[in-house]
Amino acid sequence: MxxxxxxxxxxxxxxxxxxxxxxxxxxxxxxxxxxxxxxxxxxxxxxxxxxxxxxxxxxxxxxxxxxxxxxxxxxxxxxxxxxxxxxxxxxxxxxxxxxxxxxxxxxxxxxxxxxxxxxNRIELKTDTENIKIGNYLFNLTKQTLTFSEEEQQLTHREAQLLFYLFEKKNEVLDRTFILNKLWGNDDFFNARSMDVFISKLRKKLNQDENIQIINVRGFGYKLIC
Structure with a gap:
């Protein structure tokens, strides 16, 4: 690069x-x-x-x-x-x-x-502009999340994290993997940072009650949708 x-x-x-x-x-x-x-x-x-x-x-x-x-x-x-x-x-x-x-x-x-x-730009194997997450439409390219025509803007890292969660939807996204991939290492401060980003994503997805991001203690996170 x-x-x-x-x-x-x-x-x-x-x-x-x-x-x-x-x-x-x-x-x-x-x-x-x-x-x-x-x-x-x-x-x-x-x-x-x-x-x-x-x-x-x-x-x-x-x-x-x-x-x-x-x-x-x-x-x-x-x-x-x-x-x-x-x-x-x-x-x-x-x-x-x-x-x-x-x-x-x-x-x-x-x-x-x-x-x-x-x-780092994620190498994508899917349509990044029309990702359905429950009743939301996620556009990774534009970093937006839309629900009933109401659009929310995501940060670069929020969008990356949500995409990795989506790729592993209904499965566990390994905590160490994602910390090393997006933060560079898995130390305490980066882990705390990721927890903050997970909380932000939960709030942005809370209009669809069928969507959850759950913490699988000791392993990582799971996007359920």
Missing amino acids: NNIKVLLAEDEASLGMIVKESLETRNFTVFHAENGKIALEKYQKEKPDILVLDVMMPIKDGFTLAKEIRAENKHIPIIFLTAKSQTSDVLEGFNNGGNDYLKKPFSMEELIVRIKALL
Whole structure:
């Protein structure tokens, strides 16, 4: 996967330069900003493929920046970089539109795996624009979920997760497999992130009482429809 455009918002100049140069040696194009205000300007100008945002930045923090960008772009993947590790901070990041969460210090290999996992396009063997899930119509290409002409927009990861659940409908979707496929690894924070995304999908599918996403403890999740 070449020529991926990354917007990196990191106020620590030395870390920002290291990450930028490391990604560029691997054929990424990187736009570095040292605060949230500049990052927003570069986002609007450069139209990156993915955002890597430090949480604690001057002028405009990463959560605020993500929330503003999400208001106009529901699809672009967002990874938060932070020294914070409390569950409440993780949840705040996802509630503000984040797709992934990487704790400092981190390895470049881990960051690259997470970037590629978010941008990886599912190789499909079905019609991605007319997937029936109960009384819903799921369009993976457009990342929409429609019920009685009422359309909901899904995020990139919500759409991917729902598709994998659909592919294994009425069977167990292995927890470790999906964590490694969509999040890059199966550590505690990624598992917590997936639980949040499952909860969001349950809410978006709750208009059809015949649809359930159940937790098969110790194994994974099952979409029943």
